[in-house]
Amino acid sequence: MTSKQKRKIKNNLVGYSFILPNLIGYTIFIFLPVCFSLILSVMEWDGSRNPMVFVGLENFKRLINDSTFRISFINTLKYAVFTVPITVVASLLLAVLLNKKIKGIAVFRTSFFFPYIASLVAVGAVWNMLFQPEYGPINNLLRAIGIANPPRWVVSTKWAMMAVIIVSIWKFMGYYMIVYLAALQGISPALYEAASIDGANGWRKLRYITIPLLTPTTFFVMMMLTIQCFKVFDLIYVMTGGGPGRSTNVLVNFIYNSAFVKFDFGYASAAAIVLFVIVLVVTLIQFKGEKKFVKYM
């Protein structure tokens, strides 16, 4: 063996030694479970010492005919359809307001971002009180401005999802505001100066400079938010528990209940694969879109 080969082997070993501590943990606790989830989705298993039984695509067929699954799927879609666009618009507006050189910017930024890092359990508890139908401050306010029968929010099958959506928007928008702020820093001030000389007002600058130049960021934010919406669980578990009835039951609720309440692990994994496919599709769209934007920008 030449000394060059020896050096190469030694280099390899040193390289492996750096990644090994993380790689071992990662392989056992993340990579293998990810692979295992594919296997489990075509099995029937109650999680006990009983052996798994191969059932092919039976779990997926069951999902299609399961009304609870269909409802949780539709609820998740509904949640995303409202949450994503409103959060995008709200966070963009906040960022535009904050992208000025004025005093106290840090204080405003902090207060907008703060909901994002507060735990969902505490946040859910306080919002449930704010939404309390008889005595809660929100309905008090609605009655004060003349709405005689305000919604019963988290205890009503019709309005519970709306309550969850409102809290989600409130919680997420500070995060995406920061993403937008970072993107706004990249827009050259010369563009705005030129527009000012041409006599453009604030609205026109927003409409014809800011929003078009932020298109790649908006696209990114939409994809991130969509994925985040499909993963929602904690907030709903804390605020409504998926109820009343099945009105706020979402995909992850369904996975959780199938696995940890009904001990139907194979079936739960099949539902998880559906979630995975959705996230995968969104991610692929994002990759495609990023390439397109790079080309045209």
Add this chain to the structure above:
Amino acid sequence: MKTNKSIGRIILYILLIAASILMLIPFYWMVISSLKLNKDVFSIPMKWIPDAFHFENYQIIWKKLPLLDFFKNTTKLTVITTIIQLFTSCFAAYGFAKMKFAGRNLIFLIYVTTIAVPWQVYMVPQFTMMSRFGLTNSHLGLILLQSFSAFGVFLIRQFYISIPEELCEAARIDGLSEYGIFAKIVFPLGKSAMATLVIFTFVNVWNDFMGPLIYLDSTNLKTIQLGIRMFISQYGADYAWVMAASVCSLIPVVIIFIFCQRYFVEGVAASGIKG
């Protein structure tokens, strides 16, 4: 022209102040409710400033449930997870960023791909595996499953890549081993990336609800988030106490946030800038 500008400025301030009040009102409500008597939380007309401040709520809650144990458990989980995550991520990031070895790119590609897989997709098989290992209903199990995220490695690696290769090359010529270069040059340079990782890990683990919900059964092992849930289910009508416990659960995160806000903002901005 000048008055026009200052009017615009005043409108901007009014908008910003209105928006901040809207964002912060739930927290204000949480704090004032925690200082009221249970029966007065929903009193009508609503009081935005309580008549009397009942600080004793903050003493009572610790006797109602073992909240102190919950705090200790959460602190233990958070600190240990953050430390393991930080060190193994930095180590691996150096390997991926500064070393050449067979299979490096393939392994890194697998890491990056799994970042996109949400935990909710593999939490069920992960749980069944952990229960085979006898690691469910234990802190060790939760620590192990949260300590090795691919995201941490990715974040630090991106930073290490930006460190000029010449710096490491010069150190190699001076006879420093790879471990020496890592310990003496690259690791100390990565402070800001590490701060971002530490803060995000800390807040994620502290606020985590679903992990402990699935893994921890025994009351003596539970975390503060589960504790607040217990509080709500057992003392649901004692609104002031629930709010006092919620305020306590937020305090550590608030402190971290106030002192390290810069890193939060940098971390979020970095995640979005590529988009």
